[in-house]
Amino acid sequence: MTYCVAMRLEQGMIFAADSRTNAGVDHIATFRKLHRFEVDGERLVVIMSAGNLATTQSVLSLLRQRARDAAPKHILNVPSLYDIAELVGGILREVIDRDAGQRQSGVDFGSSFLVGGQIRGEAPRLFHVYPAGNFIEATVDTPYFQIGESKYGKPIIDRVVDFRLPLEQAMKCALISFDSTIRSNLSVGLPLDAMLYDADSFDGSRHYNIDEHHAFYRELREAWSDGLRDTFRSLPPLRL
Template structure:
């Protein structure tokens, strides 16, 4: 599995993804699941992916190829809505191609993607693209999307994140959400890639990578864990007659 989360905030957009891929428990590898499309001038588009790795890699390769040959390229589109539409079309194309082969057995070719960022002239936007190629857009009411192994890390996001949360607080929340997931599910693992798109900033940048040994990550995990245990211990018990 995989775990990715993205948050659409007033200050900008946060993206975070883990790097563990597994086919069964004995074929575990590290793959970056965050992909950037940017030109340093008027756009930053980020895609994080979960699901069948063959499908998601093909989708990204085809999107990059389209960029190069200029055919419906997402670096030339005027709206993130058009980008999401193109990503969805490419997802359908890859799944139709791969699942049409013989001897496919019971393989699940599906995937899900979060596509977001900003194109100059628009607000930052965020979309969740499904395996069927359709998609939904984040709003201030529900300013985040998760894909992959999302349930373990959802409660802390539900408790903390609103559209007004700062990007710095959002990074902290995302890392805690990953920590909860990683502790409870071996199919999600570090390193964790994080990218912050600050509103109207289109300078080239690369994802920030948190290795397992990253001092801030270690400090945060330790402080969160001991803080939770202290908080838990501080709450009153109840007497239930057994």
């Protein structure tokens, strides 16, 4: 599995993804799931993927290939992020139609994508593209999306995140959400890809790799664990 989370907040956006891909627990590998597409000062697009690896890789390869081949509509020339979400959904359908046509087994070819970023002239936007190729957009009331193994890490986000949360705080919350997921589920694992995007900066350089030796991630995990345990110990005595 995979776990990815993206948030569109007042100050900008954050993105985080793990890098574990598995088919069963024996066949584990590391693949990046956070992909950046940039045109200097004009557009910055981040795509994160969960689901069938063959499908997600094909979608990303076709997105890149068509931009290189200057297809009429591609990820680097369509005028809005909405159009990019539509593009991703369309290519996803195309890939699934192609591969599922030869279906020989009960394999699930489905994939989900988070498509976020900013194109000059628009505010930052964030879309969740479903396996069917349709998509929804994040709003002020629902400023974040998750894909993949999302349930373990949802409660902490639900408790902490709102649209006005500063980016750095939001990233800490995302990292805690990953830590909770990784502790409870074997199929999500380090290293993490983490990216902060400041609105209107068109700058993708705040992009970090977090592995098990990352000092701050370790410190954060410990501080959170200790805080939770302290909070738990100081709860009022049970009265039922």
